[in-house]
Amino acid sequence: xxxxxxxxxxxxxxxxxxxxxxxxxxxxxxxxxxxxxxxxxxxxxxxxxxxxxxxxxxxxxxxxxxxxxxxxxxxxxxxxxxxxxxxxxxxxxxxxxxxxxxxxxxxxxxxxxxxxxxxxxxxxxxxxxxxxxxxxxxxxxxxxxxxxxxxxxxxxxxxxxxxxxxxxxxxxxxxxxxxxxxxxxx
Amino acid sequence: xxxxxxxxxxxxxxxxxxxxxxxxxxxxxxxxxxxxxxxxxxxxxxxxxxxxxxxxxxxxxxxxxxxxxxxxxxxxxxxxxxxxxxxxxxxxxxxxxxxxxxxxxxxxxxxxxxxxxxxxxxxxxxxxxxxxxxxxxxxxxxxxxxxxxxxxxxxxxxxxxxxxxxxxxxxxxxxxxxxxxxxxxxxxxxxxxxxxxxxxxxxxxxxxxxxxxxxxxxxxxxxxxxxxxxxxxxxxxxxxxxxxxxxxxxxxxxxxxxxxxxxxxxxxxxxxxxxxxxxxxxxxxxxxxxxxxxxxxxxxxxxxxxxxxxxxxxxxxxxxxxxxxxxxxxxxxxxxxxxxxxxxxxxxxxxxxxxxxxxxxxxxxxxxxxxxxxxxxxxxxxxxxxxxxxxxxxxxxxxxxxxxxxxxxxxxxxxxxxxxxxxxxxxxxxxx
Numbered sequence: 142x143x144x145x146x147x148x149x150x151x152x153x154x155x156x157x158x159x160x161x162x163x164x165x166x167x168x169x170x171x172x173x174x175x176x177x178x179x180x181x182x183x184x185x186x187x188x189x190x191x192x193x194x195x196x197x198x199x200x201x202x203x204x205x206x207x208x209x210x211x212x213x214x215x216x217x218x219x220x221x222x223x224x225x226x227x228x229x230x231x232x233x234x235x236x237x238x239x240x241x242x243x244x245x246x247x248x249x250x251x252x253x254x255x256x257x258x259x260x261x262x263x264x265x266x267x268x269x270x271x272x273x274x275x276x277x278x279x280x281x282x283x284x285x286x287x288x289x290x291x292x293x294x295x296x297x298x299x300x301x302x303x304x305x306x307x308x309x310x311x312x313x314x315x316x317x318x319x320x321x322x323x324x325x326x327x
Numbered sequence: 328x329x330x331x332x333x334x335x336x337x338x339x340x341x342x343x344x345x346x347x348x349x350x351x352x353x354x355x356x357x358x359x360x361x362x363x364x365x366x367x368x369x370x371x372x373x374x375x376x377x378x379x380x381x382x383x384x385x386x387x388x389x390x391x392x393x394x395x396x397x398x399x400x401x402x403x404x405x406x407x408x409x410x411x412x413x414x415x416x417x418x419x420x421x422x423x424x425x426x427x428x429x430x431x432x433x434x435x436x437x438x439x440x441x442x443x444x445x446x447x448x449x450x451x452x453x454x455x456x457x458x459x460x461x462x463x464x465x466x467x468x469x470x471x472x473x474x475x476x477x478x479x480x481x482x483x484x485x486x487x488x489x490x491x492x493x494x495x496x497x498x499x500x501x502x503x504x505x506x507x508x509x510x511x512x513x514x515x516x517x518x519x520x521x522x523x524x525x526x527x528x529x530x531x532x533x534x535x536x537x538x539x540x541x542x543x544x545x546x547x548x549x550x551x552x553x554x555x556x557x558x559x560x561x562x563x564x565x566x567x568x569x570x571x572x573x574x575x576x577x578x579x580x581x582x583x584x585x586x587x588x589x590x591x592x593x594x595x596x597x598x599x600x601x602x603x604x605x606x607x608x609x610x611x612x613x614x615x616x617x618x619x620x621x622x623x624x625x626x627x628x629x630x631x632x633x634x635x636x637x638x639x640x641x642x643x644x645x646x647x648x649x650x651x652x653x654x655x656x657x658x659x660x661x662x663x664x665x666x667x668x669x670x671x672x673x674x675x676x677x678x679x680x681x682x683x684x685x686x687x688x689x690x691x692x693x694x695x696x697x698x699x700x701x702x703x704x705x706x707x708x709x710x711x712x713x714x715x716x717x718x719x720x721x722x723x724x725x726x727x728x729x730x731x732x733x734x735x736x737x738x739x740x741x742x743x744x745x746x747x748x749x750x751x752x753x754x755x756x757x758x759x
Binding site: 229257265266267268269270272273274276277280297299300301304305 | 672
């Protein structure tokens with residue numbers, strides 16, 4: 142009788158260790174899978190789904206596709222991608238119009254999004270003329286978005302002239318990067 | 328006698344009077360030419376009266392700085408020639424070291440009180456040209472010296488100079504800009520605005536009691552008036568779009584560039600912010616008004632030709648004409664207080680320079696090409712000097728030169744970027 146009890150105990154210990162190893166050692170999960178409550182099953186499934194979604198996100202990032210990204214990515218691209226202008230000009234270049242087409246598309250699919258269009262200039266020239274020029278740049282971008290069907294009520298224009306350069310320095314590259322319209326989601 | 332004639336000629340020229348040909352031949356100093364000879368002026372150390380404490384050369388230093396800032400004088404240090412105690416020497420002796428003018432002063436400083444007697448002599452005939460006595464506190468010494476410097480200038484040129492003036496400017500630190508004030512010589516710099524965002528384009532009212540500027544309110548550039556007597560500045564123009572570059576007309580009204588119509592045009596407004604007449608008709612950008620002293624004409628910047636150029640509008644007829652040609656970027660005009668020239672900034676081969684031009688577009692002169700470029704010129708109220716900003720040392724700082732482009736002094740020695748000077752009229756409260 143005593144021997145049997147010892148064997149049972151050893152068996153129970155071995156079983157317990159095995160079950161513990163396979164289920165993560167949670168007290169509630171001791172036992173056969175069929176004994177999991179509906180609540181537990183739902184939780185596990187949700188966890189698996191979350192893990193899978195995280196996996197997809199990482200794959201999406203690896204692929205680097207701009208247009209087929211997730212919500213967060215699209216928003217990031219919308220706010221990070223500036224359009225650029227030629228020196229002392231506020232008409233829209235063809236590369237700027239392509240980017241604005243994407244921005245209009247994003248705003249059409251996101252009617253809740255309202256936008257501040259900031260006009261900026263490079264550091265050369267008069268601060269006052271540049272402040273007026275920055276407004277023309279922002280207004281030109283906003284007018285294009287309106288022509289693409291975006292309501293003017295969703296667009297605010299701001300000028301910062303040459304007061305807030307993105308890049309420091311007096312190289313042509315810095316000047317070109319600073320002559321921009323920047324888009325901020327309110 | 329020749330010296331006296333020279334002084335008289337200088338005075339007449341400063342008054343803008345036409346001189347007969349034979350008198351012109353005898354002019355010693357032509358203040359409109361950078362190569363002109365300066366008047367040699369001797370200034371021995373001020374003499375303390377018996378029982379007085381010593382000023383330690385402070386009075387000499389201030390007065391010398393003032394006179395050198397005019398660009399008219401070559402201030403001789405008599406110690407170099409005659410040793411200390413030179414004040415005791417007979418005025419005629421000064422001719423030996425080449426002086427034509429002599430400044431002497433005697434003072435009594437006891438504790439906090441100071442009395443000082445200053446004289447300007449014509450060395451040639453020993454004649455006293457100006458004599459003044461000032462009494463006050465020791466802390467008033469700068470003000471006393473500035474006043475006497477103005478007396479000297481009045482005796483030599485027929486009009487007072489800039490020694491009771493201030494310069495407003497824009498100081499950038501930590502991504503913010505505020506309007507600051509300093510005395511005409513760069514001393515006594517202090518902050519005027521504390522708006523915590525971007526505040527720029529300062530401009531003085533004709534009576535020197537108000538400074539107008541552009542200041543951001545909820546991401547929008549607005550126009551505010553700031554009383555020097557106190558307060559934090561009151562926004563008077565906050566129309567949709569931009570409200571930029573206020574400038575006073577001689578009648579006290581304010582012109583500013585407003586874009587509420589979709590075009591950026593210049594409007595004449597009252598000090599309460601009521602928008603009146605539209606003064607310009609450009610399809611794009613019209614900005615930066617500046618008025619002739621009589622208020623009958625206004626210069627401004629417009630891009631109506633495709634790039635920024637200076638235009639002049641006749642206020643009575645409304646007619647506008649372009650006055651700058653041959654350069655692709657001209658901006659920031661400032662009309663001289665004498666009325667005869669307009670200063671502006673112009674892109675010459677990729678570097679901005681300060682230039683002046685007649686209001687009819689004639690006789691353009693580039694002034695700063697010899698010393699590292701310049702932007703945003705502002706005339707002194709006597710029309711003899713121009714303050715401007717330059718980044719020739721890497722950061723923007725404010726400098727002063729004569730109206731003919733002779734460099735005189737760097738005015739700001741402050742951290743951050745210091746730019747966009749606006750020279751006050753004479754007699755502004757708070758000048759030391």
